[in-house]
Amino acid sequence: MSECASRSFALTMVSVLRIVVLLAWAFAQTETKAVFAHFMTGNAENYTAKDWEKDISLAKKATIDAFALNMGMNDLHPESLSKAFSTAKDQDFKLFFSFDYASNGSWPRERVTDLLKQYKDHSAYYQHKAQPFVSTFEGFDAASDWKRIKEETDCFFVPDWSAVEPHKAARHRVIDGLFNWNAWPEGPHAISTTVDEDFLDALGGRSYMMPVSPWFYTNLPGFDKNWVWRGDNLWHDRWQQAFQLQPEFVQINTWNDFGESHYIGPLNDARSAVFGPEKGNAPFDYAKNMEHDAWRTLLPYLVSQYKSPNNKTTLAISEEAVVSWYRLRPGEACRAGGTTGNAPNHRQKEYPASKILEDRIFYSAILNFNANVSVKVGDESPTARWESVPENGKGIYHGSVPFQSTGRVEVAVTRQGKKVATMQGEPITSKCPDSDKGMQNWNAWVGQSESASLRVHWEIIALAVLLVSLV
Structure with a gap:
């Protein structure tokens, strides 16, 4: 081989190695991020292996990395837990514990330690930096327990101690990071990132787990809860903020908390117990026929964009779709049911519930190119437009329209006169059912266009080309 050819070959190999190194770095950066869904084990007491298989399969399809298993002292069901880990192992899915110190009192240190020792080495237990990942719901008063727990289990500890100010929580050396539960705005306002930024500042580089949630309404006298926080654009806005802040972890609140209406998982028989007289004692079942599954439709793209914000153009959208959500009745059409806007027992200013949530139809679409959107409510067609458009025309589009009439809802996306995706939704009515x-x-009622199964994947060649351009 000539000297010139040898040099050319060497330069080619250097270029290839650069690409390989950069690809490895890019994927390593992606791997450090993860998206979890908060899972209420109290609502899975009677789960069979098939129930766990269904939920885990849907979570994997939505590209969720793990379930954070919320466990109160009286919500620990060993048989169901064993089925969960066995099923997760079979489906190559991960789980980790989120000890709930608020629902039924504080966990004894020994019980936490024993449970972690039992499962921390299970192949389905989520690991971070080769350590078993652990979180909590509150429990700041038991912070001193975790020094000993960590010594005995070598866990990576990211608690939710949102009841105290972030800088106070962050002063505890025992933490490896913090989870912020506050995923909802206070009052009739859009959510901001002020609280998130307070956490990031307090943590000083340690891990931050950012909350993302679509909704919040609860009316459970059995738990002394009856309020609503603003949802509206929240599912869209919060993901945009996650893209902006780039926290190490995102936790979706929740997979299956039917009593607080922020579930994104499927409705199941456990719902009845939540609203029944032995638990929440709700005046009616406000989750009945109110599926939220469509909120998961956009998750593969959203999760990928969060994990690799600079590589949006490498995400393939093989099927365009539109998702829409709204309430089925105008805010002042029926009795408020004692529901307040904001939670007085959280020391929040009280509003009429109808002033917190707007009478609007919200819609998000995943599109390869720009398109038009239209909305029909009965015989009326309010003027619809996109309020948020992605760069370069590819990605998530979002908007909303007010509804002032009743009737069946249709949200349609068209391009050059041809239908791209159409969502046929439940009718809006001013009638208040006796039930x-x-x-x-x-x-909220949530729906999507038919046959909307998004298959989002990485195009490695496009990523390599992008990385080469950065070298």
Whole structure:
């Protein structure tokens, strides 16, 4: 081989190695991020292996990395837990513990340690930096327990101690990071990143787990809860903020908390127990026929964009779709049911619930190119437009329109006169059914265009080309 050819070959190999190194770095950066879904084990007491298989399969399809298993002292069901880990192992899915110190009191240190020792080495237990990942719901008063727990289990500890100010929580050396539960705005306002930035500042480079949630309405006298926080554009806005802040972890609140209406998992028989007299004692079942599955439709793209924000153009959208959500009745059509806007027992200013949530239809679409959107409510067609458009025309589009009439809802996306995706939704009505005791249901109905199964994947060649351009 000539000297010139040898030099050319060497330069080619150097270029190839650069690409390989950069690809490895890019994927390593992606691997450090993860998206979890908060899972209420109290709602899975009677789960069979098939129930766990269904939920885990849907979570994997949505590209969720793990379930954070919320466990109160009286919500620990060993048989169901064993089925969960066995099924997760079979499906190559991960789980980790989120000890709930608020629902049924504080966990004894020994019980936490024993449970972690039992499962921390299980192949389905989520690991971070080769350590078993552990979180909590509150429990700041038991912070001193975790020094000993960590010594005995070598866990990576990211608790939610949101009841105290972030800088106070962050002063505890025992933490490896913090989870912020506050995923909802206070009052009739869009959510901001102020609280998130306080956490990031307090943590000083340690891990931050950012909350993302689509909704919040609860009316459970059995738990002394009856309020609504603003949802509206929240599912869209919060993901945009996650793209901006780039936290190490995102946790979706929640997979299956039907009583607080922020579930994105499927409705199941456990719902009845939540609203029943032995638990929440709700005046009516406000999750009945109110599926939220469509909120998961956009998750593969959203999760990928969060994990690799600079590589949006490498994400393939093989099927365009539109998702829409709204309440089925105008805010003042039915009795408020004692529901307040904001939570007085959280020391928040009280508003009429109808002033917190807007009478609007919200819609998000995943598109390869720009397109037009239109909305029909009965015989009326309010003027619809996109309020948020992605760079370069590819990605998530979002908007909303007010509804002032009743009737069946249709949200249609068209391009050059041809239909791209159409969502046929439940009708909006001013009638208040006797089954709900004439009360307003502040929960959201969520739907999507037919056959909307998004298959988002990485195009490695495009990523390599992009990385080469950065060298």
